[in-house]
Amino acid sequence: MSAPERIPPRSVKPGADSAELLAQGELTVRGRIREASNAALFCTVAYDGLEASCVYKPVAGERPLWDFPDGTLAAREVAAYEVSEATGWSLVPPTVLRDGPYGEGMVQLWIEATPEAELLALLDAEEPGPGWKAIGFAEVGEGRTALLVHADDERLRRMAVLDAVINNADRKGGHLLPTPEGHLYGIDHGVTFNVENKLRTLLWGWAGEPLPPEVLAVLKALEDALRDGAALAARLAALITPAELDATRARVAMLLTSGTHPEPSGEWPAIPWPPV
Numbered sequence: 001m002s003a004p005e006r007i008p009p010r011s012v013k014p015g016a017d018s019a020e021l022l023a024q025g026e027l028t029v030r031g032r033i034r035e036a037s038n039a040a041l042f043c044t045v046a047y048d049g050l051e052a053s054c055v056y057k058p059v060a061g062e063r064p065l066w067d068f069p070d071g072t073l074a075a076r077e078v079a080a081y082e083v084s085e086a087t088g089w090s091l092v093p094p095t096v097l098r099d100g101p102y103g104e105g106m107v108q109l110w111i112e113a114t115p116e117a118e119l120l121a122l123l124d125a126e127e128p129g130p131g132w133k134a135i136g137f138a139e140v141g142e143g144r145t146a147l148l149v150h151a152d153d154e155r156l157r158r159m160a161v162l163d164a165v166i167n168n169a170d171r172k173g174g175h176l177l178p179t180p181e182g183h184l185y186g187i188d189h190g191v192t193f194n195v196e197n198k199l200r201t202l203l204w205g206w207a208g209e210p211l212p213p214e215v216l217a218v219l220k221a222l223e224d225a226l227r228d229g230a231a232l233a234a235r236l237a238a239l240i241t242p243a244e245l246d247a248t249r250a251r252v253a254m255l256l257t258s259g260t261h262p263e264p265s266g267e268w269p270a271i272p273w274p275p276v
Helices: 016-024 072-086 154-166 211-226 231-237 244-256
Strands: 027-030 043-047 050-058 095-099 103-109 120-123 132-141 144-151 176-178 183-186
Touching: 016 043, 016 095, 016 103, 016 176, 027 050, 043 103, 050 144, 072 095, 072 103, 072 132, 072 154, 072 211, 072 231, 120 132, 132 183, 154 183, 154 211, 211 231, 211 244
Parallel strands: none
Antiparallel strands: 027 043, 043 050, 050 103, 095 103, 120 144, 132 144, 176 183
């Protein structure tokens, strides 16, 4: 994702201040993000002496999806943020659902990524080298193939677990934003939380491998946070359907029972297209 030219400087980093700023601040549209398949507007938001850059995706600009007939992309983006925060990993930038210049939509803090960070690569090899995990072979033209790999990076592993929980149907390389400070964020979570298995991702490198103890502890805490009456469950109930909430609980339970990273089901294309 790229912004129009002349990005205003951000004065707020992800945190409590940024969430309040996004929810209460005055939105000013600066331009449109042309690469987005649905309406995505680059904005600034100002409140109580603070200002930041952000993305505003109005519900009115969403294209209907036959396989996501319920709810809105905007609400699912906020739900993904809520689950991310519950893990303690903060993998999704602060995101709120609010009214804006073109009606209700999601507003998310803009993240400046480090483009030179190597998270994905194409190798002229049969096996990944040290520090890499294989995704699969990709056509690179003229009848040639190359091995598509991602970094063996704990930040990516956490992202893979989050995607499995929220059933992310579109984890592309361009949706991964590493920051100069070393944090990793994921964006574009509008096609998530479906009751059917639709997991499509580039992060298959750990498929079938045991989940680390730290991840299992996070999933157990998330299971408790999703129980009826818990605060997270109540927030999600306002964003996704009861069936989608139950399916999220079931996915967490399945991960805890198996103790392993999920594998492609074979019932749905495992890798999004285009992958980047």
